[in-house]
Amino acid sequence: MRSSSIIDPADLNPYGQNILMDHLKIRTPAEMLELMTVIPQLPKLVESIPWHIRLHWVMFIRKLYLPPIQAEPVATTADLMLRQGYSYRNPAEPRTWAQLAGYRTLTKLKAAPATAAVLTGDSGTGKTELLDQSFGLYPQVIEHESYPGIIGSHKQVVYLSVNVPAGGRSHDLARALGIQWDLVTQGTRFARFIDLKNPKGEQMLDEWTLIARAHALGILHLDEVQNLFHIPPVKERKKIRAPGQPGPILHISDDETLKWLLTFMNIWSIPLFFSGTPDGIGALTNRLSTMSRISTMGYFSTERFDSIDPKSYFRRIFFKQLLKLQFVKDPVPLEDIDKLARLVIDRTAGIQRLIIALWIAAHRVAFDRARASRSKVDNLLIQDFDNAANTYLKLLQPCVKALLSNTPDARSRYEDLVPRDDDFWALFWNRIETL
Structure with a gap:
């Protein structure tokens, strides 16, 4: 009888010899998640980058991918x-x-x-x-x-x-x-x-x-x-x-x-x-x-984010990473982080695509505010997110309210609660990116 402490190499390949799987490595769950993660990096000395160039760096937030619980x-x-x-x-x-x-x-x-x-x-x-x-x-x-x-x-x-x-x-x-x-x-x-x-x-x-x-x-x-x-x-x-x-x-x-x-x-x-x-x-x-x-x-x-509890996935992983992606000299004050988390959920219904859109649009609002100011302000405020939701994401707010209501009647009034239409999003991102 074979000793239980000795692993037969054949036991590590359940499928035997099959050319179709020769180039398909069996990965551990941890390896899968690591390979799936995509985190855009901030440039060094953000405050030294001109506004019109900095906005293009902000657009790379769209590449952010953090594997969800599922x-x-x-x-x-x-x-x-x-x-x-x-x-x-x-x-x-x-x-x-x-x-x-x-x-x-x-x-x-x-x-x-x-x-x-x-x-x-x-x-x-x-x-x-x-x-x-x-x-x-x-x-x-x-x-x-x-x-x-x-x-x-x-x-x-x-x-x-x-x-x-x-x-x-x-x-x-x-x-x-x-x-x-x-x-x-x-x-x-x-x-x-x-x-x-x-x-x-x-x-x-x-x-x-x-x-x-x-x-x-x-x-x-x-x-x-x-x-x-x-x-x-x-x-x-x-x-x-x-x-x-x-x-x-x-x-x-x-x-x-x-x-x-x-x-x-x-x-x-x-x-x-x-x-x-x-x-x-x-x-x-x-x-x-x-x-x-x-x-x-x-x-x-796939689920919407619906909790701002510090132990939730949204706060521990997703929102925590977004906070690192603030392309300004002075990020949102620490005392306003909880308020910002609540605002993000309320104005996006916890939809990831909308959260990313709101985050980028808020930067646009902040940059416009900074350029219009005579002072050398270079910051991001809660009001920038609220203003972005009321302007760039205004068209989507009825959909957001329908999702937050969580009632079948409100949801059924929309063909698609968050438009997936390529033309819609192309126009949206063009509007954000064009100064």
């Missing part, structure tokens, strides 16, 4: 999904190629279970960033000089993240998948998808999946799954409802897309990670009949 379980889940999926698709085994052959071969890989997970949360709470950082722990594309069953080199795509297009139609999703595939592989395999005059979504999705399987796609991330559904018109969303009455029902935009999702999970054996807002995830789970179909590996949520 980061470790989400990253670990993605890691397990990736490796478990590859364990059933070892290209060195003849059965793998036998079951991958054929244009419309939908034969399920032997003993490979459907694997999926869900990440939900209000828009702006960091869903996409969390999954981007989790997948970023791996190389996205691996170029193998030699590959079982293939003459010459071969590309392995470890992960692919795609936003579900607005409207959720199958051919639009196929186009999005094809465009993103060509982008990460630096190829043109799906270029013709863009100009098809009579696109057939089912055929396009089948063709894309064939290529994805052949190139050993490890995990597919579908973001903004609420786009699979019709959003009720504003008039419907603003109807006053009795307490406890559900909000507007979301309807699937294209049943062909839903059919493909079911096939993807049950037949194609490629792990799938969904992310989206609560209404979209709720509608998806209702249409898929049972929650177990899309959360076999876990159901996670």
